[in-house]
Amino acid sequence: MSRGRRRPPVAALAAAAVAVAFFALPLVGLLQRADWRALPDDLTRPAALDAMRLSLVASLAATAATVVFGTPLAWVLARVPIPGRGLVRGLVLLPMVLPPVVGGVALLSAFSLGSPLGGWLHDTFGLQLTYRPAGVVVAETFVAMPFYVITVEAGLRSLDPRFEEVAAGLGAGPVTTFRRVTLPMIAPSVAAGAVLAWARALGEFGATITFAGNIVGRTQTLPLAVYQRLESDRDAAVALSLLLLGVSFAVLAGLGDRWLVRR
Amino acid sequence: MSLDARIRASRGRFTLDVEVACDAGSVLAVLGPNGAGKTTLLRCLGGNLAIDAGHVRLDGEVLDDPATGTFVAPEHRRVGTVPQDHLLFPHLSALENVAFGPRARGVARRDARERARARLAAVGLEDRAGDRPARLSGGQSQRVALARALATDPALLLLDEPLAALDATTRATTRRDLRRHLGDFPGPTVLVTHDPIDALVLADVIAVVEDGLVTQSGPAAEVARRPRTPYVADLVGTNLLRGEAHGTEVAVGAATVRLAETADGPVHLTIAPSAVTLHPDPPQGSARNRWPATVVDVEMVGERARVELTGELPLTAEVTPAAVADLGLAPGLAVWASVKATEVAAYP
Numbered sequence: 001m002s003r004g005r006r007r008p009p010v011a012a013l014a015a016a017a018v019a020v021a022f023f024a025l026p027l028v029g030l031l032q033r034a035d036w037r038a039l040p041d042d043l044t045r046p047a048a049l050d051a052m053r054l055s056l057v058a059s060l061a062a063t064a065a066t067v068v069f070g071t072p073l074a075w076v077l078a079r080v081p082i083p084g085r086g087l088v089r090g091l092v093l094l095p096m097v098l099p100p101v102v103g104g105v106a107l108l109s110a111f112s113l114g115s116p117l118g119g120w121l122h123d124t125f126g127l128q129l130t131y132r133p134a135g136v137v138v139a140e141t142f143v144a145m146p147f148y149v150i151t152v153e154a155g156l157r158s159l160d161p162r163f164e165e166v167a168a169g170l171g172a173g174p175v176t177t178f179r180r181v182t183l184p185m186i187a188p189s190v191a192a193g194a195v196l197a198w199a200r201a202l203g204e205f206g207a208t209i210t211f212a213g214n215i216v217g218r219t220q221t222l223p224l225a226v227y228q229r230l231e232s233d234r235d236a237a238v239a240l241s242l243l244l245l246g247v248s249f250a251v252l253a254g255l256g257d258r259w260l261v262r263r
Numbered sequence: 264m265s266l267d268a269r270i271r272a273s274r275g276r277f278t279l280d281v282e283v284a285c286d287a288g289s290v291l292a293v294l295g296p297n298g299a300g301k302t303t304l305l306r307c308l309g310g311n312l313a314i315d316a317g318h319v320r321l322d323g324e325v326l327d328d329p330a331t332g333t334f335v336a337p338e339h340r341r342v343g344t345v346p347q348d349h350l351l352f353p354h355l356s357a358l359e360n361v362a363f364g365p366r367a368r369g370v371a372r373r374d375a376r377e378r379a380r381a382r383l384a385a386v387g388l389e390d391r392a393g394d395r396p397a398r399l400s401g402g403q404s405q406r407v408a409l410a411r412a413l414a415t416d417p418a419l420l421l422l423d424e425p426l427a428a429l430d431a432t433t434r435a436t437t438r439r440d441l442r443r444h445l446g447d448f449p450g451p452t453v454l455v456t457h458d459p460i461d462a463l464v465l466a467d468v469i470a471v472v473e474d475g476l477v478t479q480s481g482p483a484a485e486v487a488r489r490p491r492t493p494y495v496a497d498l499v500g501t502n503l504l505r506g507e508a509h510g511t512e513v514a515v516g517a518a519t520v521r522l523a524e525t526a527d528g529p530v531h532l533t534i535a536p537s538a539v540t541l542h543p544d545p546p547q548g549s550a551r552n553r554w555p556a557t558v559v560d561v562e563m564v565g566e567r568a569r570v571e572l573t574g575e576l577p578l579t580a581e582v583t584p585a586a587v588a589d590l591g592l593a594p595g596l597a598v599w600a601s602v603k604a605t606e607v608a609a610y611p
Contacts, residue, residue: 170368
């Protein structure tokens with residue numbers, strides 16, 4: 001410690017150390033509990049592979065839906081002075097604080113075959129969401145999109161709107177301006193928001209199990225598989241947990257300093 | 264080619280209400296303090312802000328007229344803008360910045376780049392074509408911004424505080440270059456600035472805007488020589504008084520100012536600070552004006568001392584540091600201020 005700098009209070013350091021241990025111990029436990037030799041077998045069983053495949057496909061589909069609909073939504077929230085904008089933003093961000101299982105129940109009451117909308121979708125398009133892979137995507141999108149919208153809206157708000165005026169003055173219409181000026185300038189926010197949304201979709205549990213069920217080979221994602229194996233085959237549960245842990249670390253590394261340090 | 268605009272636009276409690284006109288090949292400087300509405304005026308001309316009343320016409324084409332419901336979107340106006348702080352797109356190279364306009368207006372990529380390269384060469388920056396704006400100096404980014412604005416072959420050129428972002432040494436050279444480029448531009452140019460030097464060097468005509476209104480306009484030299492508002496007088500560094508003339512005498516409040524020539528009716532008077540001399544006792548001589556005054560403040564400006572006076576007439580005198588010492592000038596001191604009648608300029 002350099003001379004003259006004030007020593008931080010011991011109590012604060014001790015409390016911080018307890019908090020760090022609180023985060024570190026479960027990870028250590030998980031790593032220590034793992035049966036590393038059986039890991040390759042545990043991860044390549046058909047049920048595990050099915051869960052991985054579904055998790056990957058569904059989370060990527062949810063991320064795609066999030067980007068396609070969330071980007072215009074973030075733009076509207078940041079740039080268009082619509083009445084009741086605060087209310088709309090609250091509605092969009094609600095799934096971030098809503099217990100996911102409640103989100104699942106809400107989706108169920110809106111889209112189940114017995115509900116007006118769900119019945120209409122089924123009768124008109126033959127589309128059923130509940131207990132189907134498509135339902136997994138819907139549940140994951142519902143929970144993940146707010147993370148994307150809030151990140152991209154913040155990026156848009158910190159972008160000087162005069163750049164868009166300059167582009168318009170040079171002859172670029174709204175679409176060209178968005179594509180060639182706005183989007184490249186908020187690209188870091190878009191990437192960070194998409195990664196956050198994808199990670200959230202990949203880990204989604206409550207809304208998925210409530211809305212799409214837990215059908216092996218059809219709607220059972222990785223977190224649901226972990227939950228189910230916990231009773232019957234703890235080694236497999238730990239193996240799948242390690243896989244998700246590895247992905248999470250990769251996400252943090254991918255988000256990098258910008259997101260971890262400055263925010 | 265010419266610009267003709269009558270603009271009324273409100274933003275919150277602020278209202279801009281001005282009339283501007285500018286002929287092809289000539290430069291109009293809109294001069295005014297911060298918050299006077301200068302940038303709002305440019306936004307109305309460029310189409311980033313719709314006017315509430317009046318009209319904007321360029322080469323006879325109506326760009327904005329609420330009365331007839333006409334409004335041409337900014338991307339369809341032939342207006343090139345050099346914005347304040349230049350606002351080069353940070354993710355594009357200098358060349359791509361300049362090519363942006365032609366590309367957006369449908370020119371093929373190769374042709375747009377060709378055109379951009381020629382524009383960069385015209386401002387002497389062909390060797391910086393591949394650089395991102397972050398690697399350009401202030402003066403270089405100003406020139407790229409000018410090249411970008413001109414690359415769309417605009418019919419009207421707008422410059423918003425083009426030199427404000429530059430340090431003093433770059434400003435002089437960039438101002439000289441800008442004057443040359445503006446001379447080559449065939450259309451009307453509207454330049455917004457709070458710096459009287461920019462206005463005097465670059466513009467043919469000056470419109471002074473204060474608090475949303477044009478308070479004085481005319482040829483640049485005329486505005487500088489005959490200021491009509493305290494703001495302009497302050498900018499050109501002279502004393503401005505208003506009074507009622509009867510022959511060679513002008514009543515300014517309770518005081519009387521004697522002129523060398525006759526005038527009648529309401530007049531503006533200017534007195535250069537260097538023409539005001541200070542004395543401990545009433546000076547003699549019939550051709551001289553003299554008024555008792557009290558020193559408010561003494562400030563060194565370069566090699567000279569500026570002395571603020573109050574009394575029958577509020578005046579600023581410019582004297583030598585030696586005079587400050589000889590007279591013991593300090594706030595509160597009573598002195599006599601004197602000006603030769605020939606040094607007082609009077610105009611309606």
